[in-house]
Each structure stands twice: as structure tokens, then as C-alpha cells.
Amino acid sequence: KSGAVLHDIVKILKSRFENISVIFANASVQGQNSASEIASAIELLNLYSVTQKKIDLIIVGRGGGSIEDLWAFNEEITARAIYNSSIPVISAVGHETDFTIADFVADKRASTPSNAAEIAVPVKSELLKQSEKLKNRLKLGAVNLISNRKAELLNLIKNIEKVSPKRIIQNKRIRVYDLAENLQSSTEGRLNLLRLNISHLRKRLSLKSPIVVFKERKLYITGLSGRLRRAAEITVANYKSRIGTECKALNSLSPYNVIKRGYGIVFSEENKVVSSVLQVKENDIIRVVLNDGGLSAKVLEAKPADSAVQNK
Structure with missing residues (x-):
């Protein structure tokens, strides 16, 4: 000790x-x-x-x-x-x-x-401070809870008449009366409209009988059929003419017509069209497509156009 x-x-x-x-x-x-x-x-x-x-x-x-x-x-x-x-x-x-x-x-x-x-x-003073803070928070929470519950209770008291059976029955009764009046008004309006439509239809039927209407429609349909037939014939003729013209244009531009005149199409080993001597080099194997078939050839020399002219 x-x-x-x-x-x-x-x-x-x-x-x-x-x-x-x-x-x-x-x-x-x-x-x-x-x-x-x-x-x-x-x-x-x-x-x-x-x-x-x-x-x-x-x-x-x-x-x-x-x-x-x-x-x-x-x-x-x-x-x-x-x-x-x-x-x-x-x-x-x-x-x-x-x-x-x-x-x-x-x-x-x-x-x-x-x-x-x-x-x-622990330090007692710090515990007391923390305890006081918790006490204040608890007190504030209790006050807020009581205040909220009090407000809810007051709202319930104010609204109790709104949810009472007597008030609900009164509201439903008023609603039924309103619906009945709206239904009666709507029904009468609808009936009047139907009566008016029936009257108009009767007048139109009295002006034209079904036989007359049928003849007019038949004549109208016959005229339409003739116009449609003539329009179709003209359209087909125009398309035939256009197709013939475009076929001639396509044939004139076809590379196969050029081949028929003694030319050929040259393909590289990668099966790409050769349009310049710069695309091939010496000893490359090329394929030439002619009018009646094709042949394979080996490049002995590849010279650009300017170089070939100078050598001549």
C-alpha cells in the first residue's frame, strides 16, 4: 500500500x-x-x-x-x-x-x-457532458414526439365528422343524385341526337332509291375500271421503253464489249484489276481475261509510260 x-x-x-x-x-x-x-x-x-x-x-x-x-x-x-x-x-x-x-x-x-x-x-466530467447531451436529445425527442402525436390527435378530432357514418351516407346520397341527373340529361341528349339522325336518313332515302344508287355506282365503277386499264397500259409501255434504253446504255459501258474489240483485262496474283504498271513488278504472275477465255503470263519487265517512250 x-x-x-x-x-x-x-x-x-x-x-x-x-x-x-x-x-x-x-x-x-x-x-x-x-x-x-x-x-x-x-x-x-x-x-x-x-x-x-x-x-x-x-x-x-x-x-x-x-x-x-x-x-x-x-x-x-x-x-x-x-x-x-x-x-x-x-x-x-x-x-x-x-x-x-x-x-x-x-x-x-x-x-x-x-x-x-x-x-x-473515463473522465467523469466528460461522461456527465455526454450524459447531459443525451438527456437533452431525449427530452427534445420526447417533446417532438408529444407535439407530433398532439397534432395528429387534433387532426383526427377535426376529421372525425368527415369519416362518421352519417356524413358518409350524406355524401353518397348527394353523389347518387348527381349521377342520376347526369344520366337523365345524357340519355335525353342522346335520344334527341338519334331522332335527328333518323330524320336525316329518311330524307336521304326518299331522295334516292336503292336501284338508282346501284346504277350510279355501277356506272362510276365501270368508268374507273376503263381509266385504270388505260393508265396501266401506258405505265407498262413507258417502263418497257426505259428498260430498253438503260439496257443499251449498260451494254455500251460493259467491259465485255471492250474485250470483244480486242482488249483484255489484267488481274494480279491477288485477283485485283491491274490498271497501272506500278501495281506489278518483274517475275509477277498475271492473268489476262480475253473475249473467248483467259491466259496466265509472267511479267518480264514493268516500265512506266515515260520510261517506255524514252527507250524508244
Whole structure:
């Protein structure tokens, strides 16, 4: 209880949360029996939590020292006690650069005992601020909820007459009356229109009997048939004349008519028409299409027109 580390931990705990309850379990932190004392202290705190008052967290720690001074926290009995603890354990052994087996089996490792106190306990003032914010949000939410429900209730009260059976029956009755009036008006209008149409049809029928109408239509159809026949004959004659003219034009432009006059069409090995000596070179195989067949030839020499004139 007189260790400086213990006083630092308590000081930080009280500064962060002044009315926190702290329970001490004495144990040697170095020496021959220190490992078993640390393990017994951890087991005692677990028993106390079950039988007396619930403990939320255990800090197992000591100040810095040599590896021999810290060896109790490397012992198997200490590691098993920390691992088997039903209460969460923070290991705070030595300085930040010191590591022991207890650090790896604990629920949380603190770099120093002071850091363990900061990890273990939040700042009460911050919790109070957060609690106050949550309280205000809850209060505002409750006020808004009550306000919304109140508005809904008022709307329901205002609209209750609209959804009452009496009001619904009245509305339906008015609607039926309106529909009946509209139906009667529409029916009368439709009947008057039909009467007027029938009167017009009777007048038209009286002016022309079916026999007269039939003769007029027959004469009209006969005239149309004659005009259609004459128009078709003229159209066919015109198309025949145009087709004959275009056939003559196509024959005059056909390359096969040129071939008949003693010319030929030259194709390269890629079966492309050769229109210039620049498209072939020496030793190329070419194909010449003539009027009555075709022949294959080998290019002995390819000269442009200017070069051929100079050689002559």
C-alpha cells in the first residue's frame, strides 16, 4: 500500500472519477514467493467479486526494474491466474519498453501503471457532458414526439365528422343524385341526337332509291375500271421503253464489249484489276481475261509510260 506506483494509480483514478471505489489486494511484486502471491491476490479478488461486491476491472502492475525484478510476471502461475480470471485484467508492468508474459495473457496491456489508470476509468466530467447531451436529445425527442402525436390527435378530432357514418351516407346520397341527373340529361341528349339522325336518313332515302344508287355506282365503277386499264397500259409501255434504253446504255459501258474489240483485262496474283504498271513488278504472275477465255503470263519487265517512250 505504500508503493509509489499504487499512489500514482489512485491519484489518476480519483482525478478522473473522484467517487470511484478502489479495492487493494496486497502482494509482493518481486522475490521468491511473489508469483504465488500475485496469483493468490488475483484469485482473492475474483472470489470477492462473487461473494461480496462486484469488481469491474483488475490492474496488475508494478514500477520499472531489471528483468530479474520483473520475473514474477513471467512465471506460469501468474500467467494462468491472469488468464483464468473472470474479471477483465489490465497488465501494467514496468515501463513502456518492458514486456512480460503477463502482458500477452491479460485482456489489455498498458505501457505504464499510470496509463493503465487512464485506460481503466473515463473522465467523469466528460461522461456527465455526454450524459447531459443525451438527456437533452431525449427530452427534445420526447417533446417532438408529444407535439407530433398532439397534432395528429387534433387532426383526427377535426376529421372525425368527415369519416362518421352519417356524413358518409350524406355524401353518397348527394353523389347518387348527381349521377342520376347526369344520366337523365345524357340519355335525353342522346335520344334527341338519334331522332335527328333518323330524320336525316329518311330524307336521304326518299331522295334516292336503292336501284338508282346501284346504277350510279355501277356506272362510276365501270368508268374507273376503263381509266385504270388505260393508265396501266401506258405505265407498262413507258417502263418497257426505259428498260430498253438503260439496257443499251449498260451494254455500251460493259467491259465485255471492250474485250470483244480486242482488249483484255489484267488481274494480279491477288485477283485485283491491274490498271497501272506500278501495281506489278518483274517475275509477277498475271492473268489476262480475253473475249473467248483467259491466259496466265509472267511479267518480264514493268516500265512506266515515260520510261517506255524514252527507250524508244
